[in-house]
Amino acid sequence: xxxxxxxxxxxxxxxxxxxxxxxxxxxxxxxxxxxxxxxxxxxxxxxxxxxxxxxxxxxxxxxxxxxxxxxxxxxxxxxxxxxxxxxxxxxxxxxxxxxxxxxxxxxxxxxxxxxxxxxxxxxxxxxxxxxxxxxxxxxxxxxxxxxxxxxxxxxxxxxxxxxxxxxxxxxxxxxxxxxxxxxxxxxxxxxxxxxxxxxxxxxxxxxxxxxxxxxxxxxxxxxxxxxxxxxxxxxxxxxxxxxxxxxxxxxxxxxxxxxxxxxxxxxxxxxxxxxxxxxxxxxxxxxxxxxxxxxxxxxxxxxxxxxxxxxxxxxxxxxxxxxxxxxxxxxxxxxxxxxxxxxxxxxxxxxxxxxxxx
Amino acid sequence: xxxxxxxxxxxxxxxxxxxxxxxxxxxxxxxxxxxxxxxxxxxxxxxxxxxxxxxxxxxxxxxxxxxxxxxxxxxxxxxxxxxxxxxxxxxxxxxxxxxxxxxxxxxxxxxxxxxxxxxxxxxxxxxxxxxxxxxxxxxxxxxxxxxxxxxxxxxxxxxxxxxxxxxxxxxxxxxxxxxxxxxxxxxxxxxxxxxxxxxxxxxxxxxxxxxxxxxxxxxxxxxxxxxxxxxxxxxxxxxxxxxxxxxxxxxxxxxxxxxxxxxxxxxxxxxxxxxxxxxxxxxxxxxxxxxxxxxxxxxxxxxxxxxxxxxxxxxxxxxxxxxxxxxxxxxxxxxxxxxxxxxxxxxxxxxx
Numbered sequence: 001x002x003x004x005x006x007x008x009x010x011x012x013x014x015x016x017x018x019x020x021x022x023x024x025x026x027x028x029x030x031x032x033x034x035x036x037x038x039x040x041x042x043x044x045x046x047x048x049x050x051x052x053x054x055x056x057x058x059x060x061x062x063x064x065x066x067x068x069x070x071x072x073x074x075x076x077x078x079x080x081x082x083x084x085x086x087x088x089x090x091x092x093x094x095x096x097x098x099x100x101x102x103x104x105x106x107x108x109x110x111x112x113x114x115x116x117x118x119x120x121x122x123x124x125x126x127x128x129x130x131x132x133x134x135x136x137x138x139x140x141x142x143x144x145x146x147x148x149x150x151x152x153x154x155x156x157x158x159x160x161x162x163x164x165x166x167x168x169x170x171x172x173x174x175x176x177x178x179x180x181x182x183x184x185x186x187x188x189x190x191x192x193x194x195x196x197x198x199x200x201x202x203x204x205x206x207x208x209x210x211x212x213x214x215x216x217x218x219x220x221x222x223x224x225x226x227x228x229x230x231x232x233x234x235x236x237x238x239x240x241x242x243x244x245x246x247x248x249x250x251x252x253x254x255x256x257x258x259x260x261x262x263x264x265x266x267x268x269x270x271x272x273x274x275x276x277x278x279x280x281x282x283x284x285x286x287x288x289x290x291x292x293x294x295x296x297x298x299x300x301x302x303x304x305x306x307x308x309x310x311x312x313x314x315x316x317x318x319x320x321x322x323x324x325x326x327x328x329x330x331x332x333x334x335x336x337x338x339x340x341x342x343x344x345x346x347x348x349x350x351x352x353x354x355x356x357x358x
Numbered sequence: 359x360x361x362x363x364x365x366x367x368x369x370x371x372x373x374x375x376x377x378x379x380x381x382x383x384x385x386x387x388x389x390x391x392x393x394x395x396x397x398x399x400x401x402x403x404x405x406x407x408x409x410x411x412x413x414x415x416x417x418x419x420x421x422x423x424x425x426x427x428x429x430x431x432x433x434x435x436x437x438x439x440x441x442x443x444x445x446x447x448x449x450x451x452x453x454x455x456x457x458x459x460x461x462x463x464x465x466x467x468x469x470x471x472x473x474x475x476x477x478x479x480x481x482x483x484x485x486x487x488x489x490x491x492x493x494x495x496x497x498x499x500x501x502x503x504x505x506x507x508x509x510x511x512x513x514x515x516x517x518x519x520x521x522x523x524x525x526x527x528x529x530x531x532x533x534x535x536x537x538x539x540x541x542x543x544x545x546x547x548x549x550x551x552x553x554x555x556x557x558x559x560x561x562x563x564x565x566x567x568x569x570x571x572x573x574x575x576x577x578x579x580x581x582x583x584x585x586x587x588x589x590x591x592x593x594x595x596x597x598x599x600x601x602x603x604x605x606x607x608x609x610x611x612x613x614x615x616x617x618x619x620x621x622x623x624x625x626x627x628x629x630x631x632x633x634x635x636x637x638x639x640x641x642x643x644x645x646x647x648x649x650x651x652x653x654x655x656x657x658x659x660x661x662x663x664x665x666x667x668x669x670x671x672x673x674x675x676x677x678x679x680x681x682x683x684x685x686x687x688x689x690x691x692x693x694x695x696x697x698x699x700x701x702x703x704x705x706x707x708x709x710x
Contacts, residue, residue: 077615081491088488089505092586096508098539099520111528111535114542166403175396181404188411192644192693194670195686199414201674202421205429206437219410222403252395281513283647284671303515303650322523329516336511348507351588352595 021090099333103127103326107313110323127327130310139293141331144301147213151297152279155217159275160268163226168256170227171234172242182231185224201288211295216286220278226271233264270350273343277336302328422447422687427680438679447684454566456673456681461661463685465567466669472574473665474642477581482634484582485589490619492590493597503594510587518651521580525554555652557659573653573663580648589634596630597623632704639700643693646671666692 102110104123109116132141169175170182200219209215237260245255261268283299290296293304305320306328340347381389397404421427424440425447449455454462492502509517529535534551541551553559554572561570600623608618624631646667649657657664661672666689674682 078495081494085488085491085495085502089502092506092509092583095517095520095524095583098523099517102520102523113534113536115536115539162402162406165399169396169399173396173399175394178396181400185407188407188415190693190697191415192667192686192689194644194667195418195690196411196414198670198674198679198682198686199417199421200410202417202429202438202679203409203413218406222406222411224407227403277511281515283515283650288671288674299513299515302513302519303654322526322528325519326523329519332513332516336513337508340508340511344504347511348591351510352591 021086096333099326099329102323103330105323107308107317107321107323124323126310126312127323128331130308130312131306131324131327131331134306134309139296139301139304141301143294144296144298147216147295148280148298151213151216152276154213155221155279156272156275158217159221159223159226160272162221163223163230163271164256164261164268166222166227167230167234168252168260171231172260173252186228189224189228197285197288204289209289211290211292215289216282216297219285220282223275226275230264230267230271233267234260237263266346266349269343269346273339273347274350277339280332280336298332302332418683418686421680422683424680424683427678427683429674429677429679440680447680448688451681451684451688456678458673458676458678460676460678460681461657461664461669461672462567463666463669463688465662466664466666468567468569469574469663470643470645470665473577473581473645474639476574477578477585478635478638478642480578481582481585482589482631482638485586485593485634486624486631488586489590489593489597490623492594503590506590507587509584510591512584514584514648515651517584518580518648521576521583522555522652525576527551527553527556555658559659561662568662570658570662573658576652577649577663580652581642581645584648585638589638592630592634593627596627600626632700636696636700636704639696640693643689643696 101117101119104119104125104127105116106119106121106124109119109121134140170178196219204210204215204219241259242255245259250258279297281299282297283303286295286297287300293300302325306324307320308315308317308324423443423445425444426441427438427447428440429438450457451463454464488506492499492506495502524539525541527534527537527541537545537551538554540554545551552572554576559570559572561568561572563569604622604626605618608622613621644667645665649663649665649668653663657668657672661668664672666685670682670685670689673679673685
């Protein structure tokens with residue numbers, strides 16, 4: 001029935017592709033090794049004093065043989081390291097590749113008994129247009145996109161302003177109960193978010209806030225974690241700067257805007273990006289509070305089943321189609337990648353900060 | 359009032375500090391206001407947190423004890439009605455006797471524990487290996503780092519759907535169109551296709567519970583993949599900040615590579631490792647959206663791969679709010695216990 005035991009031509013296709021990647025990596029490694037060994041040699045002769053590198057002419061010197069053996073060993077080790085890393089990188093990347101090629105396949109090709117490595121029946125941009133055009137009870141793409149952008153922009157900008165103000169007050173200003181307030185805020189990080197979510201759900205339902213933007217924005221404006229992060233960042237700015245600004249007649253607000261914010265710009269950019277990504281990926285809360293699909297967010301849209309409503313396959317498939325779903329998945333993932341390509345530094349900075357300081 | 363209790367000398371000193379000028383009442387008030395003006399800065403955050411963070415905690419503790427709390431039956435005030443107080447919700451949740459045909463708490467608890475305690479250590483170990491490898495190379499290090507970080511930025515629902523296509527058998531059960539990549543690869547080694555996610559998915563039965571191990575594998579593979587990037591990022595930056603002199607000293611003493619890895623590197627980055635384990639376990643106990651991405655809203659068949667959070671949301675969705683509150687308090691208790699254990703252990707084991 002399955003005749004999988006035979007290494008099919010398509011399976012071989014896969015293997016070949018994998019091997020090509022590995023081989024390419026290997027070539028890179030070898031070239032690099034060749035270059036680095038030469039540079040290491042010159043470096044050695046420049047830095048190590050005397051006897052080790054005394055000479056090319058000193059044949060039969062024991063140390064050189066040992067050195068050579070060591071070098072060979074380390075080269076082999078390096079090669080293994082590169083192979084290991086390459087395999088890991090390929091595996092990490094595979095889902096993305098599969099997602100993209102599946103989104104361009106026809107459903108017929110997608111369902112071949114041995115998967116193809118590349119859309120051989122031509123690229124199906126129809127998958128995308130079909131997914132975008134589907135406007136019925138499950139909400140339209142444009143509507144959820146607008147929702148996500150509006151909610152994302154408002155909640156990100158408001159959230160960042162609130163974070164900056166709070167972090168500044170906690171870092172630089174003195175007022176009664178500051179430490180207790182800060183401790184209380186940190187303590188809430190221990191509590192699982194689900195407890196808030198369900199209580200908030202009851203709250204906003206009794207307030208009749210369902211199917212609004214407000215309900216998507218307000219409950220998640222304050223994130224203690226970013227306040228904590230930014231506060232630590234503010235604390236690192238020397239106090240003398242503050243005193244100098246005070247002498248120059250700058251108010252607290254002026255100091256915050258003119259000195260603190262520019263100095264902590266990288267962290268602020270990271271927070272902004274991560275907050276926006278968080279909104280983009282939000283799923284549970286919108287589904288809970290906004291029952292109407294047209295009020296939900298883009299991730300809710302993706303999680304729906306996409307059937308062949310455009311009649312791409314003449315009614316042959318009545319169930320949900322994975323190719324259409326992959327097209328939707330691609331459309332949701334693409335902005336994140338674009339963001340990552342342009343803001344890699346800030347995102348990684350933000351994430352690693354949140355790691356080391358958590 | 360305060361001034362009266364003080365000795366006159368101190369009062370004098372106070373006033374001298376204030377630029378030696380006697381302050382009028384208005385000025386004093388202004389000064390006091392200025393000193394407390396920090397509250398103006400924190401006010402938006404504090405107000406929002408009072409409504410959406412502080413109140414919910416109180417409300418969760420109250421609502422969990424309201425019996426038969428249903429969102430569908432709203433009273434005159436718009437608040438959901440309930441039927442007396444008691445531990446009824448907790449008892450029913452723990453016994454699995456909710457009478458709604460919904461998810462089973464014990465099943466969800468076991469699932470969550472398995473997912474967490476298998477995937478977190480595995481992915482941490484793998485991340486450690488990858489970071490050590492990454493740290494030992496120079497060329498194209500950045501490129502590898504970037505590729506390995508990519509999965510972090512993804513939407514778990516979207517990528518869950520992609521992973522589902524790896525494992526899913528498409529077509530009818532009797533004559534599948536395609537068996538998926540994983541089955542195809544397994545086929546090369548002579549393993550016949552497994553229905554990883556469908557109705558025929560293999561499972562062990564333990565009384566009323568089932569252990570759908572094939573579905574577990576799907577979830578764990580996804581968890582490892584999605585958990586790696588963050589762990590690699592943290593461990594890699596930790597490795598880079600280890601003082602190189604330790605390695606030089608060890609090498610002079612003739613330590614082998616393995617010895618260096620386990621006796622120097624691992625202890626030096628043990629704070630980060632313990633941090634990753636703790637956050638990983640915490641995150642694992644709260645996982646939900648990946649399961650939805652992989653298995654849709656039903657969380658497998660009859661919620662057999664449901665998690666605790668999945669349990670909470672399922673009862674919230676079906677408006678059995680009381681059970682959701684009770685389960686959320688149980689989750690809270692579990693997380694507190696894990697935190698306590700972690701504090702104990704990490705104080706002993708981690709070398710800072």
